[in-house]
Amino acid sequence: MTRLLIADDSALMRKLLAEIFRAEGDFEIALARNGAEVLDLAATFRPDVVTLDVNMPVMDGLTCLSRLMIEAPCPVVMVSSLTRSAAEATLEALDLGAVDYVAKPEGTVSLSIDRIRPVLVEKVRQAAKVRLRKALRLKERVRHQIGSVENRSPRDAVPVPTVQRPRTSAxxxxxxxxxxxxxxxxxxxxxxxxxxxxxxxxxxxxxxxxxxxxxxxxxxxxxxxxxxxxxxxxxxxxxxxxxxxxxxxxxxxxxxxxxxxxxxxxxxxxxxxxxxxxxxxxxxxxxxxxxxxxxxxxxxxxxxxxxxxxxxxxxxxxxxxxxxxxxxxxxxxxxxxxxxxxxxxxxxxxxxxxxxxxxxxxxxxxxxxxxxxxxxxx
Structure with missing residues (x-):
């Protein structure tokens, strides 16, 4: 059985996602409403893979992902909406260590969830097989172990520099x-x-x-x-x-x-x-x-x-x-x-x-x- 942790602040989305994977027959499922619950369950449930929403109360998806990759690294698939802000956050999540992402269906979720079912299941199955690189966030993990990563934000952990170079018309x-x-x-x-x-x-x-x-x-x-x-x-x-x-x-x-x-x-x-x-x-x-x-x-x-x-x-x-x-x-x-x-x-x-x-x-x-x-x- 693959242990799957589903995190979303929407009770309806948690229910629909859980139904999709229960129907597969080979997933053991735990549910979380926010990033804080994900971190708690990561220690007790020990998931093989996590699906993670971006926008959640108490602790948002990026903050949760940043800490998860330091404290208990495991494959993560982001499940986010198709807005510009969500797209930017998803790309940042990939830098923080997420394996993949799936765009939430637009419109009435309960009527359109089946559109993403095949790709969602396939991506979660593939993610569960991924072996995270040993070097992933290694420096932050070491700092965490010695207690020096308190209050660090995801953007602090993974800076995105801008290349400074002259740009000619050519x-x-x-x-x-x-x-x-x-x-x-x-x-x-x-x-x-x-x-x-x-x-x-x-x-x-x-x-x-x-x-x-x-x-x-x-x-x-x-x-x-x-x-x-x-x-x-x-x-x-x-x-x-x-x-x-x-x-x-x-x-x-x-x-x-x-x-x-x-x-x-x-x-x-x-x-x-x-x-x-x-x-x-x-x-x-x-x-x-x-x-x-x-x-x-x-x-x-x-x-x-x-x-x-x-x-x-x-x-x-x-x-x-x-x-x-x-x-x-x-x-x-x-x-x-x-x-x-x-x-x-x-x-x-x-x-x-x-x-x-x-x-x-x-x-x-x-x-x-x-x-x-x-x-x-x-």
Missing amino acids: ARPQANAGEPDGLVLIGASTGGPQALETILSGLPEDLPWPVLIAQHMPATFTGIFAQRLDRLCRLAVVEVDRPRPLEPACAYVARGDADMVVARRPSGLIVLPVPASPSFVWHPSVDRLAQSTLQHLGASRLLGVLLTGMGNDGAQSLARIAAEGGRTIAEAEETAVVWGMPGELTRRGGAGQVIPLQDIAAAIIREVMPHAAGQKRP
Whole structure:
């Protein structure tokens, strides 16, 4: 049996979520009304996984999560509404150590809860299998053990620095300045936001290839996520909410609940949002992005990177890139929150390199900027 702790200030939401998991037949369930109760139950119930609301009385979800990851680390899935403030809080929760998130259904909850049932159950099951990294919040855990973390807020525990760097006009999407030599395609799902922060913050401001990112995420989240990355990174980062020319030193985040494709115009290559296709299971679709890119560029001009995530999105198309002479990178199992997507690429024989997260930015630089990296590209 999987021990699941459900935390929500709404009695109706607690009841509906509990019914979903009781119907599965293999969950032992405890309920909490606020963050303080979560911390008490973490010590007595010892959950394998927690679903955590953001807005709760007595102790809110972020404060609870911050303390939980220090006092009794366990996998957490955030269950939050689709508001801007909730999206910002959810992204902060991922930085604090949450494994994943599920957006609450809009409208009458009792009538619309079934819409999130399959994805909620799957994400909780996957989260329960996650082994939290031993280094997660290690410094804060040590401080807590010696009694020096009293009154620390979540924002104190995980500062989000802003990269200070000059921004020239060339660092922003603009009119075509010549077609880039190649493109970097990155796909991610569960655990992806933190992984993308790690990689993009390690890339230089003069990266000559544009970076295209398909991160499975709702539309409410992707704009805020792109803004967050833009503050953290030397590259200019934008959400693709309209057609944009592809420029060096820029990263393009696919808009959520849609797909992103590459197209050619008289002025050069562009990237644009398109309605989500039912032919693809996950959105924004990594496979659809890669397939559209291959229509306009040869595989030898592509570098595909597949990061942590459930399922197999991107594996087929990146394996094709590798087979046709392109380069591919799969995140290693040791650092992936869920080794579904990169694992599938590896099993298909399509991973040119299988390397841990902290080494991927350097690998991208070696592939895209061989002279700057001091060595030749294979």
